[in-house]
Amino acid sequence: MIAYAANLATIVAIFAILAATLNFIVGYAGIFSVAHAVFFGLGAYAGAQVALLLMPDALLACIAGAIVAGGLSLCLALPALRVRGEYFVAASLGLQMMATTLFSEAKAFTGGIGGLVGIPRPTLFGIEVGVLPLALVALALILFLTARLQRGAFGRTLQSVRDAESAAEALGKNVAAAKTLAMAFACAGAGIAGALFALHLSFVNVESFTMDQSVLVMAMVIIGGTGTLWGPVVGAIILLSLPSGLAFLPFIPPTEVGAVQQIIYGLAMTLLMIFRPAGLVGDLSKGRATS
Amino acid sequence: MLFLQLLLQGIQTGALYALTAAGFALIFGATRIFHFAHGTAFTIAGYVFLACWRIDQPVLGALAAIAAAVLFGLGMERFVYRPIQRHEGSFFTVFVAAFGVAVVVQNLVGMIAGRGFASVDTSLSMAEEVLPEIFLAPIFWVAISVAVVLFAALSAFLTRTHAGVALRALAQNPDLLRAYGLSSNRLSMLAFAVGSAMVAPAAILTAMTTGLNEAVGHHVMLISMAATIVGGVGSLRGAALAGLMLGVAESVALQFVDTQWAEGVSFLVLFAFIIFRPSGIFGVAQTR
Numbered sequence: 001m002i003a004y005a006a007n008l009a010t011i012v013a014i015f016a017i018l019a020a021t022l023n024f025i026v027g028y029a030g031i032f033s034v035a036h037a038v039f040f041g042l043g044a045y046a047g048a049q050v051a052l053l054l055m056p057d058a059l060l061a062c063i064a065g066a067i068v069a070g071g072l073s074l075c076l077a078l079p080a081l082r083v084r085g086e087y088f089v090a091a092s093l094g095l096q097m098m099a100t101t102l103f104s105e106a107k108a109f110t111g112g113i114g115g116l117v118g119i120p121r122p123t124l125f126g127i128e129v130g131v132l133p134l135a136l137v138a139l140a141l142i143l144f145l146t147a148r149l150q151r152g153a154f155g156r157t158l159q160s161v162r163d164a165e166s167a168a169e170a171l172g173k174n175v176a177a178a179k180t181l182a183m184a185f186a187c188a189g190a191g192i193a194g195a196l197f198a199l200h201l202s203f204v205n206v207e208s209f210t211m212d213q214s215v216l217v218m219a220m221v222i223i224g225g226t227g228t229l230w231g232p233v234v235g236a237i238i239l240l241s242l243p244s245g246l247a248f249l250p251f252i253p254p255t256e257v258g259a260v261q262q263i264i265y266g267l268a269m270t271l272l273m274i275f276r277p278a279g280l281v282g283d284l285s286k287g288r289a290t291s
Numbered sequence: 292m293l294f295l296q297l298l299l300q301g302i303q304t305g306a307l308y309a310l311t312a313a314g315f316a317l318i319f320g321a322t323r324i325f326h327f328a329h330g331t332a333f334t335i336a337g338y339v340f341l342a343c344w345r346i347d348q349p350v351l352g353a354l355a356a357i358a359a360a361v362l363f364g365l366g367m368e369r370f371v372y373r374p375i376q377r378h379e380g381s382f383f384t385v386f387v388a389a390f391g392v393a394v395v396v397q398n399l400v401g402m403i404a405g406r407g408f409a410s411v412d413t414s415l416s417m418a419e420e421v422l423p424e425i426f427l428a429p430i431f432w433v434a435i436s437v438a439v440v441l442f443a444a445l446s447a448f449l450t451r452t453h454a455g456v457a458l459r460a461l462a463q464n465p466d467l468l469r470a471y472g473l474s475s476n477r478l479s480m481l482a483f484a485v486g487s488a489m490v491a492p493a494a495i496l497t498a499m500t501t502g503l504n505e506a507v508g509h510h511v512m513l514i515s516m517a518a519t520i521v522g523g524v525g526s527l528r529g530a531a532l533a534g535l536m537l538g539v540a541e542s543v544a545l546q547f548v549d550t551q552w553a554e555g556v557s558f559l560v561l562f563a564f565i566i567f568r569p570s571g572i573f574g575v576a577q578t579r
Contacts, residue, residue, distance in 0.1 A: 098558050263398045266395035
């Protein structure tokens with residue numbers, strides 16, 4: 001039971017990192033990426049390769065994940081600089097679909113459909129550690145950074161870009177740099193989550209980095225509340241406890257649990273958008289937090 | 292010869308893409324709603340037809356498929372988009388709500404009809420050798436004539452009838468339209484009905500050729516979206532042409548790459564357009 005709870009807590013912490021970083025670009029910068037699982041995957045593969053080939057140092061794996069995912073975030077920053085709104089969602093959907101194919105075909109780096117197996121237990125400076133404390137520290141760090149960035153000049157610039165791009169540019173803000181940086185920060189965070197995910201499961205394959213996963217993370221952000229600090233964390237906790245909660249209901253056959261879960265969160269997304277677009281946490285603090 | 296075969300195959304796929312893309316473009320052009328659940332109408336129509344086919348009612352099935360798609364489109368307009376637009380209507384709210392519906396329907400279809408590919412076998416989809424080493428199924432001609440007839444009908448509707456002209460007016464200036472005493476609500480329902488009806492023939496023909504699965508809606512939505520952007524937003528002809536082009540590009544690319552990359556080709560085209568020419572082929576330059 002304790003092992004089960006610890007496992008669930010680790011997964012929740014990892015997805016809370018993902019949701020918090022996605023919230024950073026969606027909620028503050030107004031960049032609606034539906035490709036967050038791509039960067040999660042890049043980080044996971046990079047971290048796993050470091051652990052397999054060099055040494056299973058958690059810090060090293062996280063840094064590798066952050067560098068690879070943050071560096072390749074340019075793939076998404078490029079269209080984000082050109083277009084907004086619907087167009088960008090289309091571009092990010094396209095990137096997500098292509099990345100899924102790429103992950104299952106680039107066998108040298110990702111191990112193909114079979115994935116990478118036998119990733120060693122993580123260590124930190126030579127001492128074996130669990131992933132849970134690492135994930136919690138990373139989550140706290142990311143939340144702290146998000147709060148700091150949001151209140152500082154950079155966050156204000158981002159929010160002005162979100163609300164009125166031309167006005168921000170007219171006031172001399174470097175819109176391109178702000179967007180690129182925000183994207184790099186969020187994707188590097190997703191990369192760290194990926195590296196931790198790989199170390200935790202000691203096995204990764206393409207199934208964890210598909211569009212469904214991107215949508216799940218998106219749902220966490222939206223159900224929790226976009227543009228709020230704690231909303232994504234709340235969303236991650238709710239959506240990840242859902243399957244374990246459903247497993248206790250006797251009338252749902254075990255094979256349908258996944259489908260029922262998706263139906264519930266799909267329905268929740270639609271109903272929230274109709275009746276309470278600010279999300280669960282959004283209403284409590286500010287009234288209206290979405291853009 | 293392989294090239295010609297792939298080209299013909301691509302035209303067949305492209306004709307179906309063009310139909311769904313035109314429906315999407317019609318809805319977006321008239322109402323400015325990026326209807327992300329467009330692919331879901333396709334899934335519903337396809338599976339309704341499949342269910343009727345199983346009880347040997349193909350004609351009834353076709354009619355039921357069209358009715359189901361239209362009902363779904365109208366339901367989305369009435370119960371999802373209109374309440375959202377009443378209070379806020381930001382693009383993202385609309386996107387998330389529509390995406391939620393798409394996820395729900397995909398899983399419901401998976402639970403009811405079973406997961407994985409399902410198709411219908413007809414004599415129409417039996418390929419014959421028409422030229423040396425060129426195989427064509429009669430459905431090729433069916434797909435192309437259906438697409439041509441529907442486009443002719445659609446452009447006649449948009450240019451010759453009062454409702455069609457009003458729809459185009461709605462796309463250009465909704466406020467003026469209301470000032471002249473026309474109901475924009477009723478017109479957007481019309482746009483959703485016509486646009487959704489366009490996917491039903493494509494869904495039926497897809498069920499006969501490549502088959503359907505519960506996640507086919509994603510693919511259809513992505514292709515329609517890509518075609519609308521590549522064609523230039525607001526241009527029906529552009530969307531249809533781009534749909535045809537994407538189908539051909541996906542198919543011809545098979546000469547050089549493996550099948551799993553076919554979808555990637557479409558997105559490469561989309562990506563290139565977004566970066567180098569966001570207004571599309573026929574679009575006017577917009578600041579978005």
